[in-house]
Amino acid sequence: MRDTKSNLLLIVSFMLLSLSLVLLSIWGYQFINSSQKENSTANKRMQSTTVNSGCTPDSMLKIYTSTIKNLDARIDSVKVSTDSLTGNADKQLNEINTIKSEVDSFIKIKNSKYTFTTESKKIQELQSKIVQLQNQNIDIEKENKRLKAALQYADQEKGVQNQHVNSLSGTTKPPVIKTTLNQAYVVKDILITALHIKDNKELETFKAAETEKLSGSFIIKSSIIRKNVNIFISVLRPNEKAGENSAWNVGSFYTPEGLKFYTNKIPVSLDKDEEKQLHFSLIGANFKKGVYTVLIYSNGLIIGKTVKSLS
Structure with a gap:
């Protein structure tokens, strides 16, 4: 009986030992396999980095x-x-x-x-x-485009400032103004006078409150023969821009810059090198203080310009 029990214990011990060896072998295999994978990954990374x-x-x-x-x-x-x-x-x-x-x-x-x-x-x-x-x-x-436009505007306003100084000093005759925009014409001796009417007499004034009429004249000369040409006069009030309509305007005409309005239209015929003096006037009320701009057009182009300052 004792031998039987001893044999049984030996068998059980042997089985447990065998199971332990199997488990140890499996664990060892997994450990070695895991280490090899890690080494392989590291080698690949090193190779990739090296490449x-x-x-x-x-x-x-x-x-x-x-x-x-x-x-x-x-x-x-x-x-x-x-x-x-x-x-x-x-x-x-x-x-x-x-x-x-x-x-x-x-x-x-x-x-x-x-x-x-x-x-x-x-x-x-x-x-x-x-x-x-x-x-x-x-x-x-x-900025260059803006400065170019500012320079062009300054050239135009230069005559305005000179006329304002002349008006304050009592000089009524503006400077001679010529233009190269229309080579067929030369305009000179542009004169603008503000008039006050008293006892049926027209008296020159420099005050806006006394002004009842603007009278203007200029000499035009043509380098070619021109028959039945219309000269347009546009009088701009202070702070008014060309192209803006106002109660003074009596009609419109087209220019390369677009539609413009005129206060006076003068038909004229000119022989080559002939000079003519043209006159125009503008009657109104409530003349404002400031600078009035007079533009003279022909064929849609400016051929003359001057200003008049009223205080």
């Missing part, structure tokens, strides 16, 4: 070269359209060239730790600088 590290300078050189060609073309287009610019524009171009030099130096350095991050940032910075320069160029072109 990227080794090819980065050459591949980035191709990318940079392709990109920089486009940037150079954009820089050249900006330079051509901003030849007259100095100061801030030159500073930005210098910054662009500095960044390009930095990128070139990065490309030439073969470093295993080299990444695309620095190069990408520099190229983006280059693009940003060029966009800023292009935007500045657009703003300056707009």
Whole structure:
């Protein structure tokens, strides 16, 4: 009986030992397999890093070269359209060239730790600088157009200021005004007089409150024979612009700048090199203080201009 129990215990012990060995073998196999996978993944990562590290300078050189060609073309287009610019524009171009030099130096350095991050940032910075320069160029072109328009306006207003000074000093005769807009005509000796009517007599005045009539005259000369030509007179009140309709206007006509209104129309026939003195007048009430502008048109073009100041 005891032998039977002893044998049974031995069998059970052997089975437990065998099971332990099996479990230990399975655990060992899984551990070894897991370690091999980790080593394989690490090797792949190292190989990938090595490959990227080794090819980065050459591949980035191709990318940079392709990109920089486009940037150079954009820089050249900006330079051509901003030849007259100095100061801030030159500073930005210098910054662009500095960044390009930095990128070139990065490309030439073969470093295993080299990444695309620095190069990408520099190229983006280059693009940003060029966009800023292009935007500045657009703003300056707009400013040039505005200044050109201001200069043209200043040339027109120069005569207004001179006439205002002459009026204050008692000089009523305005300067001789000629124009190159219409080479067929020459207008000179434009004279505008403000009149006050008293006892059926017309008396010259410089005060708006006393003015009841504006009387004007000028001499016109033609370089060609012109028959039945209409000369249009447009008198603009203070702060009134050409093309604005008012109670003074009696009709309209067309010009290259659009529809204009006139206060007087004078038909005239001229022989070549003939001079004629033409007269016009404007009767009204409530003349305002300020500068009155007189424009003389023919064939839609301004051939004469003067001003009259009332205080």
